[in-house]
Amino acid sequence: MEYTVQHLARLAGVSTRTLRYYDEIELLKPARINSSGYRIYGQAEVDKLQQVLFYRELGVSLDSIKEIVTAPSFNGANALKEHREQLLDKRKQLDLLIANVEKTIALTEGRITMTDKEKFEGFKQQLIDDNENNYGNEIREKYGDDTVNKSNQKLKNMTQEEHEEVTRLANEVTATLAEAFKNGDPASDIAQKAADLHKQWLSYYWSEYSKEAHAGLAQMYVDDERFKAHYDENQPGTAEFLRDAIHIYTGSKK
Amino acid sequence: MEYTVQHLARLAGVSTRTLRYYDEIELLKPARINSSGYRIYGQAEVDKLQQVLFYRELGVSLDSIKEIVTAPSFNGANALKEHREQLLDKRKQLDLLIANVEKTIALTEGRITMTDKEKFEGFKQQLIDDNENNYGNEIREKYGDDTVNKSNQKLKNMTQEEHEEVTRLANEVTATLAEAFKNGDPASDIAQKAADLHKQWLSYYWSEYSKEAHAGLAQMYVDDERFKAHYDENQPGTAEFLRDAIHIYTGSKK
DNA sequence: AGTACAGCTTTACGTAGCGTAAATGTCAAA
């Protein structure tokens, strides 16, 4: 079956503009362009569009959808879990807003006269609170919010077995790393095995693994005192060692 | 006290860009511009900015804020109540989204293999449902969504006394209108009194009264069968009569 | 006086996801 924009649009219940837009942003390209310049979609495109719309219905951004439906290595379930966290955050904020609005309505209805100054005072306090809630941002700004963000909020969503496996992996990383540190060569087999274990461990937290992000995280272990302290706990220098091993593992220039 | 952009921005905790933007959209203009073209704000502007930011914190759009803080006739409490309804709607949708996302996560985790087709089926159903939920839109499209929208959802938020008053007014409108209809002149004093009562009644539902909207609503009473049936219940022709009276009252060309 | 630097100005592009023209080419039916 082949479809023109209009046909596909009607079939899927979207506008033709939407299909052209998806073409433009390379989310969904037509199978071919005919001699008149018309977009022609085939069965594969229909199926892909179904997927796209499915995720769109869940409120996922088109950018994320692109990753989900195009990158085969992408962990869709993890992406959805992240998305859920975002939605829950949104709802929390909404609830706060609603509470504030209702408070205000109650105030005006109760004829409690509140001067603008007073309003502003409360509002300023709120602003300050907001700022303080954002306090954790410095690190995020430094290493890209995703790096920190994604990992932090993931733990809660693991199943029992996943949690056990991830704990086991973490211990194995530590043990292997300590062993590798003894010979002092980050390029050694055992050090590389530690890097590989570290990658496996990471994969439980990240929805998409990339060498760049892995290498960046390794550098962060050295730069951030708290992480550094954790890895250096038994042997000072371990954080740097791990970084070097990971950088070799990921093929980063040293 | 006089402030430059920077000073006011720091005082209120916003960016200078924000202040320039508010100037641009005529939400908050500086008190004056000095000889060098600098924006100079005075005490009145500080106070107004406080109000603006207050409503902004509640998630009100700048457009609505403009109406609230500039139009003295504007009913701020009603506006807030509308806003609350919107927020509650948003939360409902969010909850639906979250439920769907969780369902999907559960499915993928439970290893229940769901073909894309099947996913799409459910999704299509959802689309249809959504469309059906939007069924009431024809009238809204015809008369501007606000006209219908705002009035429908307002009842729930009235206090006991407000409800009584609004019921009394509605009855008075009906009685006065019936009386006026007897002499058949929509320009007569009594017909104009009916129009005025109708306006008072309306004011309980609308956050901002305008002659145009009032006249439009009157026309709608004639065009929409349900409304027409309601007004014509005892005397056919009453809907048209009311429309004419209101059009004269609001000064619309006949 | 010269200069550095902070602070002000306007202009304008970018953001997400399309809606909505406008101007113009293509195809099948009457």
Add this chain to the structure above:
DNA sequence: TTTGACATTTACGCTACGTAAAGCTGTACT
């Protein structure tokens, strides 16, 4: 052949600003 339905690309509009860029003003220091 004309009409009307459908296709194309280009481009502005929407929200609430962030973020340069390019240039003028005001104050302090040498």
